Amino acid sequence: MTEQTDLPLTGVRIVEFAGIGPGPFAAMMLADMGADIIRVDRIGAEYDPLDFLARGRRSIALDLKKQTAVEVALKLVDYSDGLIEGFRPGVMERLGLGPDVCSARNPRLVYGRMTGWGQTGPLAQAAGHDLNYIALTGALWSTGTADRAPTFAANLLGDFGGGGMFLALGMVAGLLRATRTGKGDVVDAAITDGSLTLMSFIHARRASGRWTDRRASNTLDGGAPWYGVYECACGGWVSIAAIEPRFWAELLRLLHLDEAELGDRSDPGNWPAIRMVLEQTFLGEPRDHWVELLEGTDACFAPVLSPAEASEHPHNRARAAFASVGPDQPLPAPRFGEGNPAPAAPPNAPGADSDAILADLGMSPADISALSKVGAVNASGI
Numbered sequence: 409m410t411e412q413t414d415l416p417l418t419g420v421r422i423v424e425f426a427g428i429g430p431g432p433f434a435a436m437m438l439a440d441m442g443a444d445i446i447r448v449d450r451i452g453a454e455y456d457p458l459d460f461l462a463r464g465r466r467s468i469a470l471d472l473k474k475q476t477a478v479e480v481a482l483k484l485v486d487y488s489d490g491l492i493e494g495f496r497p498g499v500m501e502r503l504g505l506g507p508d509v510c511s512a513r514n515p516r517l518v519y520g521r522m523t524g525w526g527q528t529g530p531l532a533q534a535a536g537h538d539l540n541y542i543a544l545t546g547a548l549w550s551t552g553t554a555d556r557a558p559t560f561a562a563n564l565l566g567d568f569g570g571g572g573m574f575l576a577l578g579m580v581a582g583l584l585r586a587t588r589t590g591k592g593d594v595v596d597a598a599i600t601d602g603s604l605t606l607m608s609f610i611h612a613r614r615a616s617g618r619w620t621d622r623r624a625s626n627t628l629d630g631g632a633p634w635y636g637v638y639e640c641a642c643g644g645w646v647s648i649a650a651i652e653p654r655f656w657a658e659l660l661r662l663l664h665l666d667e668a669e670l671g672d673r674s675d676p677g678n679w680p681a682i683r684m685v686l687e688q689t690f691l692g693e694p695r696d697h698w699v700e701l702l703e704g705t706d707a708c709f710a711p712v713l714s715p716a717e718a719s720e721h722p723h724n725r726a727r728a729a730f731a732s733v734g735p736d737q738p739l740p741a742p743r744f745g746e747g748n749p750a751p752a753a754p755p756n757a758p759g760a761d762s763d764a765i766l767a768d769l770g771m772s773p774a775d776i777s778a779l780s781k782v783g784a785v786n787a788s789g790i
Contacts, residue, residue: 414442415441415442415749416441416442416744417438417441417442417443417580418442418443419442419444420438420442420443420444420489420490420583421443421444421445421446421487421488421489421490422435422438422443422444422445422446422488422489422490422491422492422579423445423446423448423481423484423485423488423490423491423492424445424446424447424448424465424491424492424493425448425481425491425492425493425494425495425500425505426447426448426449426450426453426462426758427493427494427495427522428494429461429494429538429563429567429568429571429572430494430522430567430568430571430572430575430597430599431492431493431494431522431572431575432459432461432462432572433461433567433568433571433572433573433576434492434520434522434571434572434573434575434576434579434597435447435461435465435492436460436461436462436463436464436752437572437573437576437740438576438579438580439463439464439465439752440464440740440749440752441740441749442749443490444465444466445464445465445466446465446466446467446468446484446488446761446765447462447465447466447467447468447756448467448468448469448470448472448481448484449467449468449469449470449758449759450469450470450471450472450758451469451470451471451758451759451783451785451786452469452758452786453469453758455755455757455758456755457754457755458735458754459755460737460738460755462755463737463752463753463754463755464752464753464755465755465756466756466760466761466764466765467755467756467757467758467759467760467761467762468480468484468759468761468762468765468766468785469758469759469762469785469786470784470785470786471783471784471785472503472505474782474783474784475504476779476782476784477779477784477785478503478504478505480766480769480779480784480785481505482504482505482509482510482513483769484765484769485505485510485513485514485517486513486514487768487769488514488517489516489517489518489583489586490517490518490519490520490579490582490583491510491517491518491519491520492520492522492575492579493505493519493520493521493522494521494522494523496523496532496533497521497523497527497528497532497533498533507519507521507594511592511594514592515590515591515592516586516590516591516592517586517592518579518582518583518586518592518593518595519592519593519594519595520575520578520579520582520595520597521594521595521596521597522571522572522575522597523596523597523598523599524536524537524538524540524541524566524571524598524599524600525541525598525599525600526596526598526600526601527596527598528596531544537563537566537567538560538563538565538566538567538571538599539560539563539566541566541570541571541599541600541603542560542565542566542570542599542603544600545570545600545603545604545607546604546607546610547565547566547570547603547606547607548560549621549623550607550610550623550629551623551629552623552624552630553623553624553630554622554623554624554625554631558623565603565606566599566603567599569602569603569606570599570600570601570602570603570604570605570606571597571598571599571602571603573602574597574601574602574605575595575597578595578597579595582595613626625676627651628651631676631679632673632679633673633679633682633683633686634648634649634650634651634656634659634673634682635648635649635650635651636648636683637712638686638687638690638691639687639690639691640690640691640693640694640695640697640698641691641692641693641694642694642695642696644694644695644711644712645695645711645712646690646695646698646699646702646709646710646711646712647709647710647711647712648686648707648708648709649708649709650707650708651708654706655706655707655708656673658705658706658707659702659707659708659709662701662702662705662707663689665685665689670682670685695711698711699711715736716736719736729741731751732751737751739751740752758786759785759786759787762776762785762786762787763776763787766779766785766787
C-alpha cells in the first residue's frame with residue numbers, strides 16, 4: 409500500500425479550539441486528509457500522548473481570558489481557511505471570537521460549530537451528552553430487544569456518527585464553496601440533526617408502511633431471525649445478516665437446515681420458531697467452529713469480535729486498518745486510489761508548537777517572550 413504525500417486537503421489550514429469528543433474527531437478526520445490544523449489548547453491542559461483524536465496537528469496554548477491571547481487567536485483566523493469550535497452557543501461570541509468577528513476579518517473563513525442541540529432551539533443552552541441526543545431523535549429507542557431497555561453502542565452513534573462526521577462533511581462542503589465563490593460560511597453541526605439524518609432510512613420505511621414503532625419487530629432491528637446475533641457454545645457470539653433469499657438459502661445449506669421445515673420466513677409469525685432453531689444450532693459449537701464453516705461465504709456471517717480481537721483479524725490486518733507499531737490505533741479512512749494517508753503523528757503536548765506558530769504569524773522572539781510573561785501564551789508547552 410502506497411502512502412500519499414499530496415493528500416486531498418493539503419494546503420488547507422484550520423484553527424481548532426480544543427474540546428472533547430465530536431469536535432476533535434472531526435478535526436482528526438480533516439488532519440488525516442492532509443489539512444494543517446493548529447489546535448488552540450488551554451494553558452495547563454492535560455496531555456495524553458495516547459489521545460488518538462488529537463493526532464496529526466500542531467498545538468498552541470492560549471489563555472483566552474486575556475485579550476492579548478484573543479488577538480493571537482484572531483491572527484490565526486486571518487491566515488486560516490476554516491475554524492472548528494465545540495463550546496456552548498454564545499461562548500465564542502463572549503470571547504470576541506464569534507463568527508461575525510472572524511468572518512469580518514476573513515470573509516473566506518468556514519466557521520464550524522459543533523454542539524449537541526444546535527445553535528438555536530429551546531434546548532440550545534442545556535447540557536447534554538451523546539445518550540441524550542440520540543434519545544431525542546428516536547435512534548436510541550430503536551435499538552435493543554423488545555423485552556429490555558433500549559441499548560446503545562457507547563457514544564459512537566451520536567458523538568461521532570451524528571456529530572463529528574457531519575461537521576467534517578460540512579467543513580469540506582463549505583471549503584469547496586469558498587474556493588468557488590470566495591465566500592465562507594457558518595456550519596451549525598448539531599448531533600441531534602446529524603442523528604436524525606442517520607435515521608432517514610428508518611423514516612422512509614415508516615412512511616411506506618414497512619416499519620413499525622415496536623422495538624425488535626422489524627427486519628433490521630433484531631426482529632427478523634436472519635438479521636441478528638447468536639451465542640455460541642464457548643460464550644462468544646456471531647452475527648448473521650442473510651437478508652436476501654439467496655444468502656439465506658446459502659446459510660441454511662451450510663448449516664444443514666431444511667428451509668421447508670423452518671417455514672415461510674416472510675411471515676413474522678414464524679420468526680420466533682426460526683430464531684429458536686438458529687439459537688440451538690449456534691449454541692451447539694464454539695465460535696471458532698462457525699468461523700471456519702461460514703466466514704468468507706455468502707451466508708453474510710462475521711464473528712462478533714472485541715476491540716482487541718478486531719485489531720488482530722486477518723482482514724483488518726490485510727487492509728492495514730491498524731497501526732503496525734505501537735498501541736492499536738485505527739488508521740485514516742477512507743482510502744484513495746492515488747495512495748493513502750500515512751500514519752498520523754502522535755498528539756503534541758499543549759503549547760508544544762507555540763513558538764513556531766507565533767513565529768509563522770510574524771512575531772519576533774521579543775513579542776513571543778512578552779506574551780509568555782503576561783500568561784497569554786505558554787510558549788514552552790507543558
